[in-house]
Amino acid sequence: MNKLRDTDAGVGATNKRNILQAAEKCFAQFGFKGTAVQKIADEANLPKTNVLYYFKTKQELYVAVLEETLSLWNSHFDRATVDDDPAEVLAAYITEKMEVSRTHPQASKIFAMEIINGAQNLTGYFDEDHARWMEGRLALIDEWIKAGKLPQLDGEYLLYTIWASTQHYADFSSQITRLRGRKMIKADFETATRQLIQLVLGGCNLPVPSRYIENTDVE
Template sequence: MSQATKVDASVGARNRAIILTAAEKAFAAQGFKGTSVQQVADQAGLPKTNVLYYFKTKQELYLAVLKETMTLWNSSFDRATVNDDPAEMLADYIAEKMELSRTNPLASKIFAMEIINGAPNLNNYFDEEHSEWMEGRVSIINSWISSGKMQPIDPHYLLFNIWASTQHYADFSIQITRLRGAKMKKADFAEATKHLVTLTLNGCGLDVPEKYRIETR
């Protein structure tokens, strides 16, 4: 690859990142229907033609944002095996989801709006990749249950509960801020994570790993 080609690739990657960041902000604020390519371009500080050079349509741009979100949500739990400690794996998964709610709340809000609207842009993903991921995680949890490592909890409901609890801190951050009287800081998220881990693992008959235990006062 020539030096000029490397420079072009670098500029292209940088522009795509700028556009995706701008699109995430716009879609989170206005949704898919309420967002225009021009709004994304203005947010990115680029001409509209530049945005359309990398993403031919608004839907293509929106799908790219959704795919970035799903990639972002990849976690250590994706690689869990029947030989792993369920307490450690579930606790780490909850912690990772909580950290993403803290650092990338817009991605969660866009995903939530997509699901609420019937997931019209995620049908292929849900029918294939997401369903395959779910089946794999359900199988692992059932194996832990069969081997006596944890209480017989329906894996689907367990995962739904983890998603609902962790993503709540991103999707309903305004409500949380108003009810608490202050925006949650990093330390608040860490404390909330410990409580969520404790609630979830206790319900599964699992001991809470030491690093997630709530300090007694």
């Protein structure tokens, strides 16, 4: 009987984690087709056959990597209600998403390429979950509007703007680096985050919560 324990310990689990990490790196840099299983194996310091032992096909490995990245979409925004302050919630959401772009740029890139190529591997439950999530968040925004906490606006385009503007720092980092002449460091991300919060909240006629203004060392 094949056991393949689910525990995080053991040689198998360690190798799996190792492979997933190597795969993430490769897929982010070269895309699905552009990544050879051999390259992932090299990156993980394992023979290719060993990689195929843990993941039967390249596609299976890719989907596994992709699924890991989906957890990054979780956010406090998911559980916000009409009683919350939209300024606080949106500022926190933007901050969270910027933090993801800074700390998980590879995952963001893989996700972006997957979407650009038609999201062939994101069918199934992701679709429905995501659509349901969207529905709920748009309803919340409408409630905020009805409650006079937000001006009349289309939540859909607001969310797209937030996603696009935050993910941009991960996905387009090579362009940004070239334009600036150097990589963005943590402090740059903080400036960018503040500016983006100011822009989005300003665009929604919301006051920027004081803790998001010019506060250089609030982790």
